Amino acid sequence: MEFFHKTFYGNTVLEWSLAAAGIILSFIVAKMVYWLISRFVKKLTKRTANRFDDILVDMMEEPVVFVLIITGIWYSLHTLTLSAAMEAVLSKAYYVLIIVAVAWLITRLSDAIIETYLVPYVRKTEGKLDDQLLPIIRKGIKLSVWAIAIIVALDNAGYDVKAVLASLGIGGLALALAAKDTVANLFGSFTIFVDKPFVVGDRIKVKGYDGFVREVGIRSTRLQTLDGRTVTIPNQFVANESIVNVSSEPSRKITMDIGLTYDTAPEKMEEAMAILREIAASHPDTEETIVTAFTEFKDSSLNIRFIYYIRKGASVFGTQNAVNMEILKRFNEKGLEFAFPTQTVYHKPL
Template sequence: MFEGLFSKAYYNNTILEWTIALVLIVATVIFAKIIYLAVGSFLKKLTKKTKNEFDDLLVDMLEEPIVFALIILGVWYSLQTLNLSTAAEEIIGRAYYILIIFDAAWMLTRLMDAVVEKYVRPFVTKTDSKLDDQLLPLLRKGIKVSIWVIAILVALNNAGYNVGALLASLGIGGLAFALAAKDTIANLFGSFTIFIDKPFEVGD
């Protein structure tokens, strides 16, 4: 009975093959969860024994993106066991690369946060100038936005979109937006000038 049931084919794969792929996906998620809890806890205990605090911060920042990467790889491998159509394989392949790109961007932003918290922020707080204290959050957000913009552009290119044409259209749209918002931009530059000249500071 079960042999006949599992031998039935749907979308070029038997029920047994679909079941194996599903079990592999579930096992991947469970394994990633175990890695997150057990290995993460072990690494945290290990890094706490060192004098360097950067490794503690690095583990905290990178453990989630690394676990997510393991899930992506596991799901991709599970789907490779199936006999899929060319169109389905193309969609899965593109989705896989897009998720890897986004995970890499997530990892880079987390790594940047670790570097900022460990090295940049302590250095900035020791300086006499208040300007760097106020600029640091802006620069931090700017770098994060840049990383994600690059990741999105690479992902769109991988998905088959003409990124060059898209950027050109955005350039025209941006010009129209700038003309419509010229007063707002002027006010923004005025605010930035006040910020640089520092006639007053936060808390005054």
């Protein structure tokens, strides 16, 4: 028993042993609470029709266990005789860890609610702007919660928060000047989200690239070009460039100049234009608007201007191929000859 009454650093061995036992007990209690929540509480919440209680219990599980452990450690250490400075350090550390646990719980809970309720709703909507904004909103909530938690923790730790914020403001200004391109990209992304010149999935032409928008991030926009390559363009350039949104067209206009030989009779020209109108009108993927006109006497041909429109969503190349094959077939059947560049050379004998 004399050993347990020996004093080390202001406390007896017995007091150190009791403090250590309290810390171990806090871990045991936390483990039991974790087991009880997993074993019984979760089963009770699953029986209810409301999913919110399942989310709440699931997200509270780890933070509650963490709070129990640090509370047990704090209480066990406070049974010892400590210096005033050490008491102050332990108190500040305890409050900081409690704030961290609360911030951890809030971010977990908000993320779970967004994943359970907002994500399925956003997937059902037709617009794609909400799909782009949702990841930014999730990150913004987390950053805001942790920023507030850090400020409150610093205040509880005894730091002058106003001085810290002022120094951060000066440092932030210097950082903004050093990273002006990053700031410009951030404002560029904001412009894209507000103006909505395109959404994810649209085919656009920008800065000489033609491709489909795969992702609009905070810093850059990613395109998948028609040859399958990924191009990353900073948002400051996207926001300041002229953008052609190919996907926004109501239909694809196809313009053709078909040249027939000069020996084609007027009646045959009329027949050729009638055939073109019939081919375009009979195709299921073309619209009713069709234009045919005898437009020009070229050097080697009589030109017919043929304009038709392919419906939005239809295969452009597939429709063009079908129409062109039908034109070739019908013109050959009717004896309508396509012109090609020719020259007639007259030789005058000497």
